[in-house]
Amino acid sequence: MATMSGVQNEVSTSGNLPQGAQKSAAPVRTFGWMVLAIMAAFLLNNYLTYWQDMPGVAPLFGGAANGAPAPALSAVQLGLYAIGIILAVVYVQKSKSMTLREDSKRISNINAYLIRAMFFAVLIVGLVDTVISFLRVEDLLVGIVGEEMSSNIGRSHYRGAYIHMPLIALSFVIAAFTRTLGFTWLALLVVVAELLIVVGRFILSYEQAFMADLVRFWYAALFLFASAYTLLEEGHVRVDVFYAGLAPKTRGLVNAAGSLLLGMTLCATILAIGMGGKQNIINAPILSYETTQAGFGLYVKYLMAGFLGVFAVSMMIQFVSYFLDAVADMRGEPGGRDHDSHAVQ
Incomplete structure (x- = not known):
C-alpha cells in the first residue's frame, strides 16, 4: 500500500x-x-x-x-x-x-508518522478493550486477573490510565518501524466487526454492547484519521468547474488561499472551541475518561472525543504542507504534484 x-x-x-x-x-x-x-x-x-x-x-x-x-x-x-x-x-x-517542496514533503512525513501511530492505537486499544469487555460480560475476568484487578479494570479512570495510555504509547513505537497507514486494513476490520455482529445476532442469538461500540470506534477513526491523507491525494470533493481550466500558477494561488483562509482557520477553530477550556467538547470527555451508558460496552468514548482533536491537528499539519506546495506552484518551482488526480491511491 x-x-x-x-x-x-x-x-x-x-x-x-x-x-x-x-x-x-x-x-x-x-x-x-x-x-x-x-x-x-x-x-x-x-x-x-x-x-x-x-x-x-x-x-x-x-x-x-x-x-x-x-x-x-x-x-x-x-x-x-x-x-x-x-x-x-x-x-x-x-x-x-x-526548497518549499522539500519542506512540504518533510511536514507530510511528520503527519504520516502521527497518523500511523493513531491507526495502531485504535487498532490495539479496540481489540484489547473488546477482549476485556467480553471477559467481563461472561464473568471470566475475575478468574483470570483476580477480583481486585477486575474491579479496577471496571473503572474508566483505571482502564484509561493504566491500559489505554500504555497501549497508545506502544503504538507510537510501532509506527516508527512501519510505513503503512493502515486505512485499507481498518476499513476491512470495520466490515469484519459488523459481520460478526450480524452473525452473532441472527445466527447465534448473541449480541453485546461492546460489539457495536467497536464498530463505531473504528468507523470514526477511519474517516477522521484518513482525512489528511485524502487531502494529500486530492481525494476530497472539489467543485472544479473553474479550477480545472486555471493555469498551474493560478491553481497554486487558489490552493494557497484556500489552505490559509479556510483550512487552517477551520482547524484552529476546532482546537480553540474544543480545547479552550476544561469543560469544552474535546477536553471534558477526555479528562473524565467518559464512557457510554452501557455497563459492558467499550471504555473508549473519551478517545472518540479525542478523534476530533486528532483530525484538527493532522489536517492543520497537512494544510501547512499543502500551503507550502501551493506557494511553490505559484513560484513555478519544478516537481509539483498532479492536482488533476482525485483518486486516493
Whole structure:
C-alpha cells in the first residue's frame, strides 16, 4: 500500500533554483513552521493546564486562572509559544537551502508518522478493550486477573490510565518501524466487526454492547484519521468547474488561499472551541475518561472525543504542507504534484 511519505514526487535539489528564489522562500517556510510551533505550544499548554493543574496563560490577559493564580507559571506557559516561534525561525535559518517542496514533503512525513501511530492505537486499544469487555460480560475476568484487578479494570479512570495510555504509547513505537497507514486494513476490520455482529445476532442469538461500540470506534477513526491523507491525494470533493481550466500558477494561488483562509482557520477553530477550556467538547470527555451508558460496552468514548482533536491537528499539519506546495506552484518551482488526480491511491 502506498504511504504518505511516498506519494509526493521527488523534487529538484535546491541547487537548481536561483539564489534569490531560495531566499524568498524563507518567509513562507517560516510562517508554515510558526503555525505548527504555535499549535504544538497550544497542545502542550492544554496538557499542562488541565492535566497538571497549572494556571494557564489566560490570567496574563485578564482571564480566569485554572485553580490558584500563579503569574510565574503563567509566564512560563506563555513563554512556550515564544520558544516555539524562535525554534521555527532558527530551523528555517539553518536550512536555507531547502526548497518549499522539500519542506512540504518533510511536514507530510511528520503527519504520516502521527497518523500511523493513531491507526495502531485504535487498532490495539479496540481489540484489547473488546477482549476485556467480553471477559467481563461472561464473568471470566475475575478468574483470570483476580477480583481486585477486575474491579479496577471496571473503572474508566483505571482502564484509561493504566491500559489505554500504555497501549497508545506502544503504538507510537510501532509506527516508527512501519510505513503503512493502515486505512485499507481498518476499513476491512470495520466490515469484519459488523459481520460478526450480524452473525452473532441472527445466527447465534448473541449480541453485546461492546460489539457495536467497536464498530463505531473504528468507523470514526477511519474517516477522521484518513482525512489528511485524502487531502494529500486530492481525494476530497472539489467543485472544479473553474479550477480545472486555471493555469498551474493560478491553481497554486487558489490552493494557497484556500489552505490559509479556510483550512487552517477551520482547524484552529476546532482546537480553540474544543480545547479552550476544561469543560469544552474535546477536553471534558477526555479528562473524565467518559464512557457510554452501557455497563459492558467499550471504555473508549473519551478517545472518540479525542478523534476530533486528532483530525484538527493532522489536517492543520497537512494544510501547512499543502500551503507550502501551493506557494511553490505559484513560484513555478519544478516537481509539483498532479492536482488533476482525485483518486486516493
